[in-house]
Amino acid sequence: MSATADLLRAAGVRVTPGRVRVLEALAAAAQPLSHADLESLLPDADRVTLYRVLDSLVACGLALKAVDARGVFRFSASGAQREHGGHVHFRCTGCGGVFCLKAAPPPPPKLPRGFRLAEVDYDVRGTCAQCARHTP
Amino acid sequence: MSATADLLRAAGVRVTPGRVRVLEALAAAAQPLSHADLESLLPDADRVTLYRVLDSLVACGLALKAVDARGVFRFSASGAQREHGGHVHFRCTGCGGVFCLKAAPPPPPKLPRGFRLAEVDYDVRGTCAQCARHTP
DNA sequence: TTGCAAATGCAATCGTGTTGCAAAACCTGC
DNA sequence: GCAGGTTTTGCAACACGATTGCATTTGCAA
DSSP: OOHHHHHHHHHTOOOOHHHHHHHHHHHHOSSOEEHHHHHHHSTTSOHHHHHHHHHHHHHTTSEEEEEOTTSOEEEEEOOSOOOSSSSOEEEETTTOOEEEOSSOOOOOOOOOTTOEEEEEEEEEEEEOHHHHHHOO | OOHHHHHHHHHTOOOOHHHHHHHHHHHHOSSOEEHHHHHHHSTTSOHHHHHHHHHHHHHTTSEEEEEOTTSOEEEEETTTHHHHHTSOEEEETTTOOEEEOSSOOOOOOOOOTTOEEEEEEEEEEEEOHHHHHHOO
16 A cells, blocks of 8 residues: 555545645656646646645645745645644745744734634745856 | 835846836735635736736745645735734635734744744634634 | 838737536435 | 545636738829
């Protein structure tokens, strides 16, 4: 039984060949992959199915979705770690990668009267080490 | 002699009605504007010309181009950017409105080796007072 | 005022991402 | 194993943002 299939089962989604192949491709990639990247990496897959597979992986927490500098979505496998409110994210504007920082999230600010807080997102943007080397 | 025209001349680009109107719209806006925003703000302008005007403003340094979370380009006058770096934004998930909070953003966290910091965005999401009344 | 490079308008095109619907595949219970 | 209902897939069509090519107009400097 494949480890990727176990990941999918544990996340509560059905195990299908498409999901297994996409998740393995994401896990093997050094950088976040765009839809076009995956399409050329898995030429058999249907375009729309690929979008939906990616959406389902993001929805169950197995993948992360981010926007790169050109406005294209990029996806990456999220490790076993799944603490959404627990730490700060660094977004690379070059490759679209998301990195988890060790720093603690800042306390929620005070809101005007009647406002209701749902989510706090402390987003730090910049260039990751790898992209910084390519564009000095 | 318009101040906006002087800005354009100083930046080394030709002064045209389109550029003047777009730059004034960007300067007057409280948030970065998408192409669609500008199109409805300046209904007379041609779609493609608008793209090219924006590109030229970015190329000469008078405007900044960024990508929002949906992958759409947003433009802002380069002078106005610093205005909004100093405080926290609250985004209402009901009406999509953006509100500026008084609170100061937390200090930037420590980054891993080789990472370069460009922007810090402390984004708070929830329901604004008006939307909260409609959906209790 | 005139010449020419730059900017505009229009139509067509591309790329990314989404939606609707019928057929096929996955899982559960037997 | 096998039948059941639900999810997922594949296909076609669509929506939207953004870009390109080309003829025409415009800004500006000589």
